[in-house]
Amino acid sequence: MAVEKIFWIDPYQTELIATVTSVNGSVVTLDKTIFYAFAGGQESDKGVIHGFKVLKAEKDGKEIRYTVDESHDLKAGDEVIVEIDWSRRDRLMRLHFAAEIILELVCQYFNRPEKLGAHIAEDKARLDFAWEGSISRTFPLLEQKASELINADLPVKSEFSDKDDEQRYWEIEGFGKVSCGGTHIRRTGEIGSITLKRNNIGKGKERIEIYLSP
Numbered sequence: 001m002a003v004e005k006i007f008w009i010d011p012y013q014t015e016l017i018a019t020v021t022s023v024n025g026s027v028v029t030l031d032k033t034i035f036y037a038f039a040g041g042q043e044s045d046k047g048v049i050h051g052f053k054v055l056k057a058e059k060d061g062k063e064i065r066y067t068v069d070e071s072h073d074l075k076a077g078d079e080v081i082v083e084i085d086w087s088r089r090d091r092l093m094r095l096h097f098a099a100e101i102i103l104e105l106v107c108q109y110f111n112r113p114e115k116l117g118a119h120i121a122e123d124k125a126r127l128d129f130a131w132e133g134s135i136s137r138t139f140p141l142l143e144q145k146a147s148e149l150i151n152a153d154l155p156v157k158s159e160f161s162d163k164d165d166e167q168r169y170w171e172i173e174g175f176g177k178v179s180c181g182g183t184h185i186r187r188t189g190e191i192g193s194i195t196l197k198r199n200n201i202g203k204g205k206e207r208i209e210i211y212l213s214p
Helices: 086-109 135-151
Strands: 015-024 027-030 047-049 052-060 063-068 079-084 115-120 125-130 157-162 167-172 176-179 194-202 205-212
Touching (some): 086 125, 086 135, 086 176, 135 205
Antiparallel strands (some): 115 125, 125 205, 157 167, 167 176
């Protein structure tokens, strides 16, 4: 039975009581979790399981395996407290959704260019595209449209499209509906102001870097 992913139900929950379902050396699994594992370009949360630092969180099908400090004494059946670093989760969610908005705007206004990659870290998000010329020419429009969405403080719906296969999506009514299994903010206004920076990463390849303004 796959771990119950509470981070989808309530991405604002920072502490949870769970039960250890397996232990293999320093790798443990839980019956439920608030601790997001790297997927779709979004980095893993940081935090602890029963006071033991989580060194790595990895998806394995529908399971999530947590590598904890090898000094742990956990065993299957133990009830544990799971805690995440909220400051990091908050920044990851805001940057993640800022990137989702910028990506959707690029697709809507610039003929859906090929996306080559994406990465969401705590300090910035990035989107890579197959693109000729300087992608910075799109920034005035992207920044204007993104600001309009953010300032409107619109609700963000995040639900399953297929619960059995754990397929999820986000939706802003009147703007877009996109498949995504990350953690999402409730309203666009939570993002705050953003800035965009161009980075040329090779011939015919352009990167948009996204930063949260102080």
